[in-house]
Amino acid sequence: MATHISLSLSFFYITTLQIISTLAQSDNYIIHMDISAMPKAFSTQHAWYLSALSSALDNSKATPDNLNVIATSSSKLIYTYTNVMNGFSANLSPKELEAIKTTTGYVSCMRDSPAKRDTTHCPHFLGLNANQGAWRVAEFGKDVIVGLVDTGVWPESESFRDEGITEIPSRWKGQCESSIKCNKKLIGARFFNKGLLAKHPNVTTLNSTRDTEGHGTHTSTTAAGSVVEGASYFGYATGSARGIASGARVAMYKALWEEGGYTSDIIAAIDSAISDGVDVLSLSFGLDGLALYEDPVAIATFAAVERGIFVSTSAGNEGPFLGTLHNGIPWVITVAAGTMDREFHGTLRLDNGVEIDGMSLYHGNFTPSHVPIVFMGSCDKVKKLVKVRSKIVVCEDKNGTVFDQVSNVDKANVVAAVFISNDSDSFLLDNRFASIIVTPTNGEIVKAYISNSTANSAKASMSFKKTLLGATPAPSVDSYSSRGPSSSCPFVLKPDITAPGSSILAAWPQNVPAEVFGSINVFSNFNLLSGTSMACPHVAGIAALLRGAHPGWSVAAIRSAIMTTSDMLDNTMGLIKDVGDDYKPASPLAMGAGHVNPNRALDPGLIYDAGTQDYVNLLCALGYTQKNITAITRTSSNDCSKPSLDLNYPSFIAFFQGNGSREAREFKRTVTNVGEGQTIYVASITSVRGYHVSVFPNKLEFKEKNEKLSYKLRIEGPRNRKEKSVAFGYLSWTDVKHVVRSPIVVTTIRFEF
Secondary structure, three states, rough: OEEEOOOOOOOOOOEEOOOOOOOOOOEEEEEEOHHHHHOOOOOOOOHHHHHHHHOOOOOOOOOEEHHHHHHHHOOOOOEEOOOOOOOOEEEEHHHHEEEEOOOOOOEEEEEOEEEEEEOOOOHHHHHOEEEHHHHHHHHHOOOEEEEEEEEEEOOOOOOOOOOOOOOOOOOOOOOOOOOOOOOOOOOEEEEEEHHHHHEEEEEEOOOOEEEOHHHHHHHHHHHOOOOOOEEOOOOOOEEEEOOOOOOEEEEEEEEOOEEEEEEEHHHHHHHHHHHHHEEEEEEOOOOOOOOOOOOOHHHHHHHHHHOOOEEEEEEEOOOOOOOOOOOOOOOOOOEEEOOOOOOEEEEEEEEOOOOOEEEEOOOOOOOOOOOOEEEOOOOOHHHHHHHHHOOEEEEEOOOOHHHHHHHHHHHHOEEEEEEOOOOOOOOHHOOOOOOEOOOHHHHHHHHHHHOOOOOOOEEEEEEEEEEEEEOOOOOOOOOOOOOOOOOOOOOOOOOOOOEEEOOOEEEEOOOOEEEOOOOEEEOOOOOOOHHHHHHHHHHHHHHHHHHOOOOOOOHHHHHHHHHHEOEEEEOOOOOEEEEEHHHHOOHHHHHHEEOOHHHHHHHOOOEHHHHHHHHHHHHHHHOOOOOHHHHHOOOOOOOOOOOOOOOOOOOOEEEEOOOOEEEEEEEEEEEOOOOOOOEEEEEEEEEEOOOOEEOOOEEEEOOOOOOEEEEEEEEEHHHHHHHHOEEEEEEEEEEOOOEEEEEEEOOOOOOOO
């Protein structure tokens, strides 16, 4: 079985680990146990699990006092879990696993699986201001604790300075392992690799929470990094770097390693985070294609949410195709990635005086001027490129071949290049040589200049390290961001929200190369990365602000506030676009409810709340067995008397047959007034093409704060629509101050999950 972890960068750095297994070999398994079946003779779950293991190993029957037998079985035990689930992980042969299944109290098991890992301007782009709004009200997230399960942390980064931060809250129970010097900003640092080592005993890993990859340092400082003046990526994105909740504390749980990130370690990390007392968890990774009762992220986060911990997760980087999203978990928030209004440019100055800007991240010193420039068409012949390597080469991408063109130019060792392409992602370029990407319109200007010049007289110069703010349209959903619906629970619309994820500047370890050019390593204290991994900690930081401003709000209330106050419009006042769908208006299957707006989320007016029993009702309606549900809830006493797929959620998704027959779907929602006392909300519908949507009642009259009122939304159709389609619109509840908006998706597409 080949497995991999892919770092959520635009250039997708991938670590691959080949695993060869046969039925005769042992493997790691996560075992769920029913705590109510534990014999009274055992004082701890740990002792009971050791006893169960020893029985499975065909040793003499164990008792709490039989230490020799317990010692024999302890070599097989990897972790004991007490928060996220009742159970343990162990390295077992197939025979031993079958023996475990006969143990009293056994519920279920799953194989240990690998997880996929999915700024200076970001706070300003999100509208955050020190003098008003979320930052001022929440005091920058003061004393809120943000935990991250990731690749570790580089504690010497300036982004973890603790000047001006108050003493660590007394409720904090976490710790820092010996190789990490913590302070009042970075208050926790632990590592978890027992599962990895049990699976691959010959792997040599650093027993430390230190970040050897950069991903964890980047995500943690995005969420809650301290202010650092003069940050930049080799002159690009220069400014003051700070996390979204710069006053919050950071706790790092390293469970993602260069060699892999296994669920037994991830579960142990989240188990510890719950015990330690984090308020928010940021998880920039996920597993694909698993039912909720098999998904360790779903299982572990259920326990976290029950404890009042807000969990932000990444949607994945498999876009732009529908149904590619992971972490479609009803009790967490699932975050898609969007662009910002910031671009990184280089300039091509033609010798006729015309200047053309293009995308670039080249950070070398390109000093030649008046360099001959030549058009080489598709640049598909390396030998021809070698003959003009001393010139600025112009390549035209007509069939999505810009990546191959960059590779060919690099192989030819060309001095500089201009790529004409509709693909404006500067990360496609190889920064080993000076290059820019220009639009086809500007490309025609360059080509005309070359063709109208006499032989060898066309010349140009290039300059770099320009950062442009105010680019339009922004934000947009980026093409790599995974799309819904969720395979694990398609009846809850996912993703939930879009946040900045492309070209995000944040801290980077000083000993990890920011770029590698052949044998040359280039280092930087800050790095630009792209992915839903970068979007996820933005929302974690915003949740920390909301937790600081509204400590009494539930996890569902915070999620609801983030979703219903999000932006639909970009900076051109048009609907937010989808880069992966030719810049058409973005569907909620791509962007969720909209683009996050932290200041508006402070005062949402109404919230959609949900609790443990609501999620149990959903699990029951999914057709899960009691054993399946117990794997998630950690209890065998699950009430399935009122199963319902209609979760009280701030969004709607309806699946229709699409055979031309008339159908109807009805949803019930309950909203809580968290705004001022008396107020009246009136409903309005943005039409859903081909369907009739109605709301009853269409007016909600609240007499006091915290009052709850309910309504029903009905979707009828389709109207003469037999073709496969996805249609969407919005329901808005409006009073004199608030607009509480929810997306509606109706589809006739049959998704094969």
